[in-house]
Amino acid sequence: MRKIRVLVAKPGLDGHDRGAKVVARALRDAGMEVIYTGLHQTPQQVVRAAAQEDVDVVALSILSGAHMTLVPKITSGLREVGLVDVSVLVGGIIPDSDALRLYAAGVRKVFGPGSSLEAIVATTRESVQRPLA
Amino acid sequence: MVDDQGLTSLRDAASGLDQRTNALVEALLDGDQLALARLITLVENRSQMVPAILARVFPNTGRARLIGVTGAPGAGKSTLVDRLISGCRDEGGRVGVLAIDPSSPYTGGAILGDRVRMQKWASDPDVFIRSLATRGHLGGLSLATRDAARLLDACGYKTILIETVGTGQSEVDIMDLAHTIILVMAPGAGDEIQAQKAGILEIADVLVVNKADREGANQLVGQLEAMLDLAGELAWRPPVIKTVAGTGRGIEDLLAACQAHQEWLAQGERSGQRLIERAGRELAELVGRIAAERAVKAAREAGLWEDLIAGVANRRLDPYSAAEALLAALESGKSPRGPARSGG
Secondary structure, three states: OOOOEEEEEEEOOOOOOHHHHHHHHHHHHOOOEEEEEEEEEOHHHHHHHHHHHOOOEEEEEEOOOOHHHHHHHHHHHHHHOOOOOOEEEEEEOOOHHHHHHHHHOOOOEEEOOOOOHHHHHHHHHHOOOOOOO | OOOOOOHHHHHHHHHHOOHHHHHHHHHHHOOOHHHHHHHHHHHHOOOOOHHHHHHHHHHHOOOOEEEEEEOOOOOOHHHHHHHHHHHHHHHOOEEEEEEEEOOOOOOOOEEEOHHHHHHHHHHOOOEEEEEEEOOOOOOOOOOOHHHHHHHHHHOOEEEEEEEOOOOOOOOOHHHHHOOEEEEEEOOOOOHHHHHHOOOHHHHOOEEEEOOOOOOOHHHHHHHHHHHHHHOOOOOOOOOEEEOEOOOOEOHHHHHHHHHHHHHHHHOOOHHHHHHHHHHHHHHHHHHHHHHHHHHHHHHHHOOOHHHHHHHHHOOOOOHHHHHHHHHHHHHHOOOOOOOOOOOO
């Protein structure tokens, strides 16, 4: 079975990266290769990194409330460059109504505060689209 | 699959590419980044297509210059690489970066964080950065790094920067891959003692004292120069360059030193000889790996593998005889009559 590669990114101006780092570690402990790109990513930076690193999953952490501005740009950006088999997960402070709109924009799963690491790791694994063997 | 009966047959392996992979290779040779990324993944995952991919791509390699950047964690390798990208982009041409980080020996996972220091290049279409995990390989690089560098080369990347894991002492892989190797050290990290250990100074073509604005920088430079004096007649004496990667200070000098090394390498028979030696080492290593895989596979299929292991474990058979039996099975294409009995 091949390694699952996950991009963990914090788009926008949000500076609180503890959650993203905790998730990155949990994914690593689950045997995945995590490309951690850190803070202040523009949608273009996220898309290009996802392409170059040939990731299976893009995991975005947004606690600033700017998700409706940033996430659709990322999901459409991924489609535009041909990364149609990459799943997008979003974690952060996301109201339910926004979550529905994010799903419509192509996000696979939205995680609110208090989500368990087990659930995040399991969903990440399940959302891999390309064959693992 | 590769037919191992002659160079012509080896080149024919290229026709072993399926349509999708063939399209990826064509796109890569055309400079396509997405195809490059996907092919690097195939190489990393030891896809069956790798020999055929390399056969197609190899004739288009040999144009890039490879610069290795090594040194202990915390010395500032990634920040320095970020600055080097800038300098190389100023010279023109596409720049590729392979950044290697360690895999956890327990979980097999990895956090690949070198990109964090190279943020701004994500908006430059002529810079390609790829993070690779060591996946259990020791030696400072991952097994896929060499072939990933070849893919970058064939894709048109003029300069390829390779940032090693950076544990310090066992970084031998980079010696066989890069043209010029930069060793990055920082003052106050105990590097003065570290640097004296065998292997480090033998690896480096350029020595960098980074964070040179810190206390102890000049002493470290002095110690390195003194050590080089003691080394006697050196064919190439590594220059010691002070840098402050955070601000970009010293980067021009560093690039000039790399250029000077490149020119020195090009003199006379030197680089030709090095290529021969490296080709010899790569071939020996590759054939060893492929032969071992095939021998074990053949033994398993013949039901021989478990017998041989049990024989060795129970001391009915010594390991060397067991290994010979495996090779005999591979060479003859049929399984031998049974494990040889050893004396005791």
